[in-house]
Amino acid sequence: MRSAGYAPLRDYAAIGDGRTVALIAGDCSIDWLCLPNLDSASVFAAVLDAERGGSFQLAPDCPFTTERRYLPETNVLETTFITGEGVVRVIDAMLLPGVGLAPSRELARRVEGVAGRVPIRWRVEPRFAYGSRRPHIGLRGETPVATCGQDALALSAWGAGDPTLDERSISGCFVAPEGQAALIVLSAAHQEPLVFPSRTEVESRVGATLAFWRDWAASRTYEGPWREAVIRSALVLKLLIHAPSGAIAAAASASLPEQIGGERNWDYRFCWVRDSAFMLDAMMQLGCPREAEAFFWWLLHASQLTHPRLRVLYRLDGGERAPETALGLSGYRDSRPVRVGNGAAEQQQLDIYGDLMQTAWLYASASRGFERETGRRLAEIADLVCEIWRQPDCGIWEVRSEPLHFTHSKMMCWVALDRAVRMAEAGWLPRGNAARWATEAIAIRDFIDSRCWSDELSSYARSAGGRDLDASLLLGALMGYGDDGDSRMASTIDAVREGLGSGPLLYRYSGEDGLSGGEGAFLCCSFFLVDALARAGRLDEASDAMRELVGLANDVGLYAEEVDRSTGAFLGNTPQGLVHLSLINAAVSLSKGQRA
Amino acid sequence: MNAWGAVAGGFVGTVVLTSALRAASELGLTRMDLPFLLGTAFSTDRTRAKALGYLLHFVFGQGFAFVYYGVFIAIGHSGWALGAAFGLLHGIFASTALVSVLLPIAHPRMGTSESSAADRPLLEPPGFMMLNYGARTPLATLLSHIAYGAIVGGFVSLAS
Numbered sequence: 001m002r003s004a005g006y007a008p009l010r011d012y013a014a015i016g017d018g019r020t021v022a023l024i025a026g027d028c029s030i031d032w033l034c035l036p037n038l039d040s041a042s043v044f045a046a047v048l049d050a051e052r053g054g055s056f057q058l059a060p061d062c063p064f065t066t067e068r069r070y071l072p073e074t075n076v077l078e079t080t081f082i083t084g085e086g087v088v089r090v091i092d093a094m095l096l097p098g099v100g101l102a103p104s105r106e107l108a109r110r111v112e113g114v115a116g117r118v119p120i121r122w123r124v125e126p127r128f129a130y131g132s133r134r135p136h137i138g139l140r141g142e143t144p145v146a147t148c149g150q151d152a153l154a155l156s157a158w159g160a161g162d163p164t165l166d167e168r169s170i171s172g173c174f175v176a177p178e179g180q181a182a183l184i185v186l187s188a189a190h191q192e193p194l195v196f197p198s199r200t201e202v203e204s205r206v207g208a209t210l211a212f213w214r215d216w217a218a219s220r221t222y223e224g225p226w227r228e229a230v231i232r233s234a235l236v237l238k239l240l241i242h243a244p245s246g247a248i249a250a251a252a253s254a255s256l257p258e259q260i261g262g263e264r265n266w267d268y269r270f271c272w273v274r275d276s277a278f279m280l281d282a283m284m285q286l287g288c289p290r291e292a293e294a295f296f297w298w299l300l301h302a303s304q305l306t307h308p309r310l311r312v313l314y315r316l317d318g319g320e321r322a323p324e325t326a327l328g329l330s331g332y333r334d335s336r337p338v339r340v341g342n343g344a345a346e347q348q349q350l351d352i353y354g355d356l357m358q359t360a361w362l363y364a365s366a367s368r369g370f371e372r373e374t375g376r377r378l379a380e381i382a383d384l385v386c387e388i389w390r391q392p393d394c395g396i397w398e399v400r401s402e403p404l405h406f407t408h409s410k411m412m413c414w415v416a417l418d419r420a421v422r423m424a425e426a427g428w429l430p431r432g433n434a435a436r437w438a439t440e441a442i443a444i445r446d447f448i449d450s451r452c453w454s455d456e457l458s459s460y461a462r463s464a465g466g467r468d469l470d471a472s473l474l475l476g477a478l479m480g481y482g483d484d485g486d487s488r489m490a491s492t493i494d495a496v497r498e499g500l501g502s503g504p505l506l507y508r509y510s511g512e513d514g515l516s517g518g519e520g521a522f523l524c525c526s527f528f529l530v531d532a533l534a535r536a537g538r539l540d541e542a543s544d545a546m547r548e549l550v551g552l553a554n555d556v557g558l559y560a561e562e563v564d565r566s567t568g569a570f571l572g573n574t575p576q577g578l579v580h581l582s583l584i585n586a587a588v589s590l591s592k593g594q595r596a
Numbered sequence: 597m598n599a600w601g602a603v604a605g606g607f608v609g610t611v612v613l614t615s616a617l618r619a620a621s622e623l624g625l626t627r628m629d630l631p632f633l634l635g636t637a638f639s640t641d642r643t644r645a646k647a648l649g650y651l652l653h654f655v656f657g658q659g660f661a662f663v664y665y666g667v668f669i670a671i672g673h674s675g676w677a678l679g680a681a682f683g684l685l686h687g688i689f690a691s692t693a694l695v696s697v698l699l700p701i702a703h704p705r706m707g708t709s710e711s712s713a714a715d716r717p718l719l720e721p722p723g724f725m726m727l728n729y730g731a732r733t734p735l736a737t738l739l740s741h742i743a744y745g746a747i748v749g750g751f752v753s754l755a756s
Contacts, residue, residue, distance in 0.1 A: 101640035101705060101717045140720050140728065141707055149624035149730065154720070191621045192629040193729060194720035196707060201717055 001026060005050025006333050009570040012047070013068060013077050013556045014236065014252050015107075017094035017209075018243030021252035022107060023047060023574070026066055026555075028079050028090055030056040035151060036105055036190040038242065038249055039269040039316050041129045043153065043188075048255060048338050049329035054127030056186065058090060058109055061119040061173060068555055073217035074210055075235050077556070086116015088176045095205040096212055103154075103187030103195040108206055110183050111160065113176040122160065122184060123171040126153055130327050130340065137165050143196050144170045154194045156185045156202075221287030222584075224591025225543075229550045232557035233580035234286050237279075240577045242316040246294030247271040247302070248279055249316060251561065251573035255327075257335030258562055258572045262517035265331065267340045268561075268573040270313040270322055273299070274351065274396060277358040277479070278581040284366055285588045296363045299356070300374060307377060308384040310356060312349050312398070313342060320345070347394040348403070351472075353385045354412025357419040358479060369428040379429045382420035386433075386440040389413035390447075395463075396472045401514030405464035407452040408472035410444055411481045417441035418480075453488060459495030460488065468511035469499040471525035477532045478585075493532050501529070502565050504548040520562030520571040523549070527582035534589035542590055549583070559583070597674055599665065601755025605679075605748035606661025610654050613744040620736035628722070628729040628737070633695070636719060637703045660686060661748045668752055679749015680742045687741030691725045691734055 001007060007025035012032075014021050020040070023032035031046040031053070045053030064083040071078055076093040091110040095102070111120060126135050128148035135146035135153075144155045144163045157163060159182035161174035174182060185202050187195060197205075216238065222230050240249045251268035258264035276299055283292035302318040303310050311320050322345040326337035360378050364370055395406035417437040424434040451464040462470035473492050476482060482489030500507045505521035506529055526549050533542035553559055554570070559579040561572030620626050631649030632642075634656075639645040664682050668674035700706040700721055707718035725734040 097642075101636060101642070101645075101719075103717075104642075140723075143707075145720070147627075147728075147730070150621065150627060152627060152720070189627060189720070191627055192632050193627060193722070196718045196720065198716050198718075 004333065006047070007031065009256060009332070009560050009572075009574055010554045010568075012554075012574055013070070013558060014239055014575050015075055015077050015092055015094050016239040016252070017096055017105065018238075018241065020094070020105060021239055022092075022094060023253060024077060024079075024092055026068065026079075028058050028066070028081075028092075030092075030107075032253055033107070034269075035188045037316065038240075038252065040190075042131070043126050043128055043151070045127065045131055045329065047253070048327075048332055049131055051330070052127060052131040053329060054125045054131060056122075056124045058111070058120065058122040058184070060085070060088060061121040070232070070235075070556055071210060072214075073231060073235070074213035075239055076210055076213065080114070081118065083116075083118055086118045086176075086178065087114040088112065088118040088120065089114050091206070093206055093209050095202070096209045098205050098208045100201050101195055102201070102205065103197060104190060104192065105188040106197065106202070106205070107186040108183065108202055109185070110181055110206065111176050112181045113178045115178050117178070118176045119173065120160075120176050120182075121171070121173045123169050124153075124155055124186065125169040131329055132327070134168070137167065137170060139165070140194070140196070145194060146170065150191050152189045152194050154187045154189075154196055156187065156196060156199075158183045158199045160184050219287065222285065222588070222591075224587060225594070226546065226550055226587045226590075229553065229557060230286070230584050230587050232553075233583045234282075234288075236558060236575050236580045237282070237577055238291075240575075241291060241295075242271075245317055246291065246298040247314065247316045247318070248275065248295065248577055250275060250313075250578065251576045253573045254340055255331065255335075255338045256560070256571075256573045257332055258519040259335070259517045260333050260571070261335055263335075263337065264515055264517060264519055265335055265337065265339055266344075266573070267322075267324070267342050268576070270315055270342055270345070271298075271302075272313045273303075273310055274312070274349070274355055275578055275581065277355045277362065278578065278585060280359045280362045282581050282584040282588075284362065286584065289366075292363070292366075296359065299359065300377070303356070308380040310352050310381075311345055312347055312352060313345050344394070344398040347398060348391070349395060349398065350385075350389060350391070350393045350409040351396050351406075351412035353381060354415035354419075354479065356381065357416040357423075361419040361423060364423060364426070364428050369426070375423070375429045378420065378423065379433060382417060382429070382437050383433055385413050385416045385420075386436060389440065389444055396475075397470075397508055399512075399514050401512050404466070405451070406470070406472075407448060407460050407463060408470060408475060410448050410452065410464075411473075411476040412479065414441050414444040414448070414481060415479045417444065449488075457495050457499070459492040459499075462509055462511055466511065468509060469496055470509040471496055471500055471506045471522065471528060472509070474525070474528040474532045477535060478528060490536060493529070493536060497529060500525075504529075504545040505563065505565055520564045522562055523552070523559050523579040524561075524576070524582045527579065527586045530586040531582065531589045534586065534593045537593065539590065539593045542586070542593070546586060546590060597665075597668055597752055598755045599662075601752040602661045602665035602748065603658065604755070605664075605751030606658040607654070608751065609661065609744040609747035610657025612747055613657065613740045614650070614653060616740035616743060617736060620732075620740070625736045626726075626730040626733040628726055628733050633699065633703070633719065633722075636705050640705070640717075657744070664745065664748045665752055668749070674749055674753045676746040676750035676753065679752070680746040682749065683742040683745020684738060686745060687738040690741060691737045695722050695726055696724055
C-alpha cells in the first residue's frame with residue numbers, strides 16, 4: 001500500500017501516554033514519534049522523509065494482510081497480520097508510568113502468535129533531531145542503545161530474536177509460534193541515564209495502561225447517538241492533552257500536507273486559543289471536569305505574560321515563542337517545505353478573544369464564577385476588545401494574505417463583549433465598564449449587519465464588502481450570534497452549504513489566502529455544519545450528514561484535518577483535535593435536539 | 597583557616613557544581629543526572645529519588661569540603677588555586693573510581709556487564725569516565741569539580 005515509501009495518511013493510528021504520540025501505519029511501522037514530548041524533535045519521522053526520517057518497522061517477513069482496531073475503549077492498538085504461514089497479533093502501547101522505576105517514556109510492542117508459525121522481521125532506525133543527527137548505536141551489556149546528545153533510546157527484546165546492530169539501525173528476526181508472545185520495548189531517556197525495564201514490570205505496566213484507558217473511557221457520561229465515535233474522539237483528545245500542563249495540541253503531527261506536493265504544511269503541535277471554547281464545552285459535556293479545569297487554568301496561566309493581548313497559539317508548556325523554520329526533510333510525498341514552529345503565532349486574530357470569553361463563560365457557568373483576580377483580567381481583555389475590534393486581522397484560518405475585516409472575527413468580538421456583559425451581570429466580572437461593552441457590542445453588530453451582509457449571496461460574506469463565503473460563519477451560529485431570531489444567520493447556513501459544500505463535506509472558504517495551491521474539504525467545518533443544522537432544529541438533515549461524516553473516519557475511528565473529496569484520502573495533520581472536538585459537539589447538539 | 601569556611605565553601609561549591617552539571621545537561625553535553633543516580637539507589641519513585649538525590653549530593657558536598665579542609669590543615673596551606681587542583685583530582689576520582697566502579701557495586705539498581713534486567717529495572721551503567729552518558733560528560737564533570745574545589749579552597753582561605 002506504500003507509494004515511494006509513504007503510507008496513505010488515512011492509514012495512521014495514534015498511541016500515546018499524555019506526553020507524546022506515536023503514529024503507526026497500517027503495516028505496523030512507527031513513522032512518527034517525538035521525544036520526550038509531542039513538541040520535541042522527532043526520533044522517527046519517516047512520514048516526512050521515508051529515507052532519512054527514521055522509523056520502527058515490525059511486520060511478517062512474508063506477504064500479509066492486516067486488520068486493526070483499538071482494544072475496546074483504550075488507546076492501545078491491535079494489528080492482526082494474516083499470512084500464508086499463520087496469524088500474528090501485535091499490541092502497541094505507549095506505557096503510562098506506574099509503580100517501580102520506569103523509563104521516562106516507554107513504547108511496548110507485544111507480538112502474539114495466534115496461529116501457525118509466522119516469521120517476523122523488525123528494524124529500528126532512530127534519527128534524532130528531525131533526522132538531522134545520526135545516532136551512536138552500541139551496547140550496554142546486552143542491551144542495544146542509540147544515543148545522541150541529551151537523548152537516548154534502549155531496545156529491550158524478549159523472545160524477539162538476537163538484535164543485530166549496524167551504524168544506522170538495530171534489527172532482528174524471529175518466528176512467532178502459536179500461543180507464544182514476544183516483547184520489544186523501546187525506552188527513552190532525556191537528560192538522564194537510560195532505565196532498562198524488566199519484562200515483568202513491562203507486562204504489568206501494559207495491564208495498568210489498558211486499565212487506565214478503560215477506566216477513563218468508562219467514566220465518560222455521554223449516552224447519546226454515535227457514542228462509539230464520540231468516545232473514540234474523547235480518547236483521541238486525551239492523547240493530545242499534554243498531561244503536565246493540561247494544554248491540548250491541535251494535532252499530533254507536523255507538516256503533513258493539505259495538498260500533496262504543496263506548500264501548505266504546518267506544525268500543529270501547539271495549543272490554539274481558537275480551540276479553547278470547543279475544548280471546554282466538549283470536556284464538560286463528556287464529564288471531564290478535571291481536564292476542563294486544568295485546561296482553563298493553563299489558558300489563563302499561558303496568556304498572563306502577554307495580558308491583555310492574546311497570542312494565537314501557545315506552546316504546550318505555556319511558552320509563547322514558536323519560531324517557524326523549514327527542515328531539510330523531503331516532506332510527505334515531496335510536500336515541501338517541512339515546517340516546525342508556526343508563524344501564525346505572530347499574527348493578529350481577533351476571533352480568539354471571543355473564544356477565550358466564551359471559554360470563561362462556560363467555565364464560570366459550570367463552577368459558579370471564579371476568583372476576583374480572574375474576573376479583573378477578563379474585564380481588561382473585554383476593554384481591549386473595545387479598542388481593537390475595528391482593526392483588520394488574519395482571521396481564524398490564519399491567511400497569509402493582507403489582513404481583512406473578516407466577518408467571523410467581528411462576530412467573535414461581539415461574542416467576547418456579549419459574554420463579558422453577561423458575566424458582569426452575574427457578578428463574576430467587575431461591572432465598571434459593562435455599559436461600554438454593551439455599547440460596543442451593538443456597534444459591532446451594526447458593522448456586521450451593514451458591512452458584512454451580501455444581498456447577492458443572501459449570506460454574511462467572508463469579509464466586509466466581500467463576495468466570498470467562509471465556513472467559519474457557521475461558528476457565529478454555534479456561538480449564539482443571531483440567536484435572537486436573526487433570519488440572516490439561517491440564510492447564511494444555507495448559503496455556506498450551497499456554496500462551499502460537496503455532499504456532507506465543506507471547504508473552508510472561497511477567495512484568496514496568500515498561498516499557492518488548493519486544499520481538501522475541511523472536516524471540522526463539515527461537523528460545524530451538522531452542529532449548526534442541529535441547533536437550527538433541522539435534525540434530519542443534521543443526522544444524515546453526521547452519518548456520512550462518521551463513515552469517513554479511518555479504520556480505527558481517527559480523522560486528519562482534511563479529506564480529498566474525490567479519493568477519500570486524508571490530508572493535513574493527523575489526528576486533528578478540532579475535528580474530533582467538533583464531532584463531539586455536533587453529536588451532543590443532535591442528542592439535545594432529539595431529546596427536546 | 598577554619599571549619600566554617602569549609603561549611604560555607606562546601607555549600608556554595610555544591611550549588612555551583614549542581615547548577616553547572618544541570619546547565620551541561622540542558623546544553624546537550626551530557627545525560628548524567630547525579631541526583632537521579634544517587635536517589636534511585638534508595639527509591640524507585642522518580643520524584644522521591646530526585647529529591648533524595650539532591651539532599652545526598654549536598655551532604656556529600658559538605659563531606660568532601662571537610663576532606664579538603666583536613667588536607668589544607670595537614671599541609672598548612674589553602675587557596676582557590678590549590679582548591680581547584682583538588683577539584684581536578686576529585687573530578688577524576690568521581691568519574692572513574694567513584695561512579696564508574698564503586699557506584700555500580702553499591703547501587704542496587706545499576707546495570708553492570710554481569711547484570712540482567714530480567715527481574716527488575718536497571719539503570720544504564722556510566723562506563724569509563726561516564727562516557728556512556730555522552731562524549732563530553734568528562735569535560736563537564738571535571739570543569740564543575742574544578743569550580744567546586746576552587747570555591748571550597750577560596751572560602752577556607754577567606755575564613756582564615
